[in-house]
Amino acid sequence: MRTVGSRSRSLVTWLLIAQAVVLCVTAVVATVAAAVIGPPLFHEHLHLAGSDTSGSTFDHVEEAFRSAGLLTLGAALLAAIAAAGLVTVVLGRRLTGPLQDLASAATRLADGHYGATVAQPTRLSELAAVGTAFNRMSAQLASTEQVRQQMLSDLGHELRTPLATIQVYLDAADDDVTSGHELTAVLREQVTRLDRLTRDINAISRADESAITLERNPIDVAELLASVTGPRQEHLRARGLTLDVSAPSGTTLRGDRLRLQQVLTNLLDNAERHTADGGRIRVTVRPEPQAVSIEVADDGDGIGEEHLAHVFERFYRTDTARDRDHGGAGIGLAICRSVVLAHGGSITAHSNGFGTGARFRITLPTP
Structure with a gap:
């Protein structure tokens, strides 16, 4: 693989070299035409016109023709060199500026500074397209890194809480300040919590639209x-x-029964988790043209407008402390989205804000 070394040249240099090659070839061809081909043609046309082509007068005319041609060619070549150099410098600067910005942003990105962006040139559509694509990639990487950091933080907390509880009760058992029945109950509860977490992580790792295998049957x-x-x-x-x-x-509808049961279970778990005692949960099915919608609504906590666009992201939680207390790890809705999309459907969330309840609607195609 070739690497950039000390012999590498800038874009402007390469443009100047290309222009110089073109101008040299043009100059050689034009000089040959003016000095070698032109005089015989001039001589032939004078002869056809009936002019006397002998004597010193004709020699002077032919020499004047050759000199005028070469001088004109020289002047034109100098003008072409000046114009080519000016165009190369101007165009080179317009190209190298955005490219240098792109290289600098790519270096920052490689160094871990996710979210680095580049300015988009307005007069160069191709570079603008590259800049737009780079900025989109950078934003996606920044979002992915944020989710990764949040995931590690959440996993650390989810693991730390049951482990700390187990440690406390084991210490209490060593000091004979807790009964065997109480210790067994606590251990079973915390092991169940850890088991649920591992199953959720395993599910979300496989719940990718392109990786889910569906066993479709009439339902x-x-x-x-x-x-x-x-x-x-x-x-x-x-x-x-x-x-x-x-x-x-x-x-x-035609779908994977177990997968859809998982979706509905997650939605009902979410509704129950965020609905206070004495509240109401409603599940409504509405047939639509070539589709069926299933809506799970509650009159519980509700969702802030700023969170609605993110509730289906992995490990996203509208209120970290509250969701942890309720036992949610921010995975269930992400699983729902992946399964529904794998069925060719859609899932949306609606709420008028905190304290107004929430509605989750899935739409699935029918046979």
Whole structure:
């Protein structure tokens, strides 16, 4: 692979070399034409015109023709050199400036300064397109780095809390200040929490649209909802929560039953997590032309407008402390989005702000 060394030249230098080569070739050809080809043609035309082509007078005329041609050619060549040099310098500066900015931004990006951008030249559409693409890439890298840092922070906290709890109770057991039954219950609870976290991380690592494998089969939507909402009714009633389900019979779609159960379970878990005791959760199915929509709504915490565009991002949480207390790791909605997109559908979130509840709507194509 070739590397940039001490013999590398700037763009302006290469443009000047290219212009010089073109001008040299032009000068050689024009000189040959003026000095070698031109006089015989001039002599021939004088002969055809009936002029006397003998004697010293004709020699002087021919010499004058040759000298005039060479002088004119020289003047034109000097003008062409000056124009070519000026155009090369001006164009070179217009090209090298943005390219140097791009190289500098790329160096900053390689050094870990994500979010580095370049100014976009307005008169050079190709360079403007390159600048736009670079800025978009830089913004995406900055967003990815932010998510990575947030993920590491969240994972550290999610792991630290159960491990600290386990350590406290193990120390208490060593000091004989806790019963075996209490220790077993706490260990089981924290192990369950760690198991849920590892399963969520494993799910989100595989929940990529291009990597999900779907087993598509005809699904009755009402029956699908019953399989998800039925088992949790008793638990919700214990908290004083009301779960209303409206699903017209005969609505079907073609999809992966287990994957869609996972989506609905995550949405209901999210609604339950952010709805206070005594609240209400509603699941509504609406047939649409060549599609069916399923909406999960609650009258709980709600979502701020600034968060709506990010709720489906991995490890994103609208209120980090509150979500941690509720047991959320910011993964469930990201899984929902990946599964729905893999089915060729869409998922959206709606809320009028904190304290007004939230609505999540998935739309899936029907056969």
